[in-house]
Amino acid sequence: MSEEKLPDWDILYLCLLEKARERHQGKIKIKPKSELKWFWKMLQFILKVLTFGKAPAIYDRFFTVIGRTIWLPGDGSLWDEFTWWQQYALVSHELDHMDYCYFGRSDIRDEDHTEIKNWKDLEAPWYWKLWYNFKYLFWPLPILYAYGRQDIEIKGYRRNIEVNIQMFGEVQEYLILFIFHQFTSANYVWMATKKRADELIQKEVEDVKKAYAENRLRFG
Ligand SMILES: [Zn+2]
Numbered sequence: 594m595s596e597e598k599l600p601d602w603d604i605l606y607l608c609l610l611e612k613a614r615e616r617h618q619g620k621i622k623i624k625p626k627s628e629l630k631w632f633w634k635m636l637q638f639i640l641k642v643l644t645f646g647k648a649p650a651i652y653d654r655f656f657t658v659i660g661r662t663i664w665l666p667g668d669g670s671l672w673d674e675f676t677w678w679q680q681y682a683l684v685s686h687e688l689d690h691m692d693y694c695y696f697g698r699s700d701i702r703d704e705d706h707t708e709i710k711n712w713k714d715l716e717a718p719w720y721w722k723l724w725y726n727f728k729y730l731f732w733p734l735p736i737l738y739a740y741g742r743q744d745i746e747i748k749g750y751r752r753n754i755e756v757n758i759q760m761f762g763e764v765q766e767y768l769i770l771f772i773f774h775q776f777t778s779a780n781y782v783w784m785a786t787k788k789r790a791d792e793l794i795q796k797e798v799e800d801v802k803k804a805y806a807e808n809r810l811r812f813g
Contacts, residue, residue: 600759600812602677608813609681612702613688616712617695622662623684625669626652633664640782647779655780658687661695678760681812685752690745694725699748703811739784746781747793754801755810764798 614621626633633652640648649655653671657664663684665672675683693699697717709715728741750772757768775781776790785793804810 602681602760605813606677606681606684609685609688612813613691616702616706617661617691618712620661621691623665624662625665625667625672626657627668629664644779644782648782649780656683656687658690661691663687663691678756682753682756685756686749689749689752693745693748694722697721697725699745736783737786739782742781742784743776743789743793746776746784747797750775750794751797751801754798755804756812758801758805759810759812764802769794769798 610621637648637651640651651657653667655666672680688702689699692701695716729745730742732739732741753768753772754764758764772794773790776785776793777783777787801810
């Protein structure tokens with residue numbers, strides 16, 4: 594893709610966030626983990642114990658969504674080092690989880706909703722939100738065959754793949770390797786076998802490539 598055809602990621606980012614804020618009725622917050630340091634340090638410790646010390650330093654490195662708050666690593670300074678398209682990709686991934694949790698659908702933003710006024714009415718019932726969290730952590734197993742977590746994360750990583758192809762005209766190999774690592778390492782507590790991770794990622798990449806070729810990807 595030539596330079597002048599690149600999208601304005603700063604505008605798309607603001608657009609993405611603005612629409613998400615409307616959908617989630619102004620309840621979205623973006624905060625650095627340092628604002629709730631004791632909690633993140635405690636979670637990091639628990640994960641270290643559960644993974645025999647292999648879990649990464651989630652306090653300083655990972656972007657995470659809990660409820661409607663997107664938590665930035667550390668004191669948030671890392672965030673400012675990212676370019677607009679990278680910020681777009683990261684937030685797009687986390688919003689995917691948020692939509693899936695609150696509306697029961699991660700693709701709700703891909704539709705036209707000019708008619709819709711009351712987003713609250715479209716929200717999934719409370720027991721779905723309960724199931725969503727159970728599914729993420731334990732369903733049907735907490736490791737290797739964690740199909741629930743795999744399903745939620747591949748939907749999230751699809752957003753990263755979409756941004757990547759839009760930005761570079763192809764899905765970069767480093768991203769595929771990065772996602773594969775996420776699926777098969779302690780980063781997500783070994784949620785998939787290597788075979789399964791490979792299948793899931795290839796399927797998603799092919800699907801995004803098709804959508805890109807047919808000009809069906811939507812941003813902002
Ligand atoms: Zn995720």
